[in-house]
Amino acid sequence: AQSVTQPDIHITVSEGASLELRCNYSYGATPYLFWYVQSPGQGLQLLLKYFSGDTLVQGIKGFEAEFKRSQSSFNLRKPSVHWSDAAEYFCAVAASDSWGKLQFGAGTQVVVTP
């Protein structure tokens, strides 16, 4: 069965420290991959996406993600977090023939401490 796994439910990071959020997927073929962020009381905002090509993708707000086919992973990184990065982060996957139906991971809650 197709699945999207975010192993970390909750991560606490100090302001200025680096952040890495993990995402693993299980799909028949390489799907399309996304990271979304949800701030409290807000909708989801697209941070970045991977369709094909360069496996390191840059997104908004200083985020980047690396697609690793051999590990079926699409991890999100940020070199130096800001207090405003505190939010919930969702990895999402769409099969290339799914008409855009997104399957989301369970989310990772990021807390930023001073």
Next chain:
Amino acid sequence: DSGVTQTPKHLITATGQRVTLRCSPRSGDLSVYWYQQSLDQGLQFLIQYYNGEERAKGNILERFSAQQFPDLHSELNLSSLELGDSALYFCASSVESTAQSYEQYFGPGTRLTVT
């Protein structure tokens, strides 16, 4: 602001009732998606419409239905409501063209509370 609007923002209703959630997509987007976010199920895809026609269905209950109108706004109808239907309902929209159709823009959501 994604450009996707949803009304109402909050809705409180009783079990057994019926409600309608409304979504207006971004200007130019032909595709509308509905998602449900709940504590126990997470974010789940419900249904997708493209230019007025149903395109894909996910984990949508038979008590739920949706439609997309000629002006491209969409409505999600939830009937015979149960306590477990309490959730945040998101609408998203996208431009319909090959890979770009996968870039979805989400509205702020409608929080439904069933008492």
